Amino acid sequence: MSKKILLIDDESNVRLLYKEELEDEGYIVYVAKDAKEGFEKFKKFNPDLVILDIKMPEISGIEALQKFKRLKGSIPVILLTAFGEYQYEFTTWAADEYIIKSSNMETLKKAVKQLI
Ligand SMILES: [Mg+2]
Numbered sequence: 001m002s003k004k005i006l007l008i009d010d011e012s013n014v015r016l017l018y019k020e021e022l023e024d025e026g027y028i029v030y031v032a033k034d035a036k037e038g039f040e041k042f043k044k045f046n047p048d049l050v051i052l053d054i055k056m057p058e059i060s061g062i063e064a065l066q067k068f069k070r071l072k073g074s075i076p077v078i079l080l081t082a083f084g085e086y087q088y089e090f091t092t093w094a095a096d097e098y099i100i101k102s103s104n105m106e107t108l109k110k111a112v113k114q115l116i
Contacts, residue, residue, distance in 0.1 A: 030045050082100070
């Protein structure tokens, strides 16, 4: 059975690129454009892992992270952010990984593989 990933990012190019790259690794990837849609798809598809952008309109990735962990304590969550954002605070968050967005996908793929 392929593992299921829910990818939440407000940027369509990120969703497209990451979905394609992760599907090439053999995962089933669901995408959502914001946290609200993410919560709906989380309930509908029961993913094995969530990849969550931090900077999104309305509900931030940090807020969404708390809610995912409340919904399912064992769900691994990887936080994504752009270079230079939030680097000082991230250790206090309950994420399983914190990854800086880059066109090199190897760090993300490695983290996904370790977590599921
Ligand atoms: Mg964003």
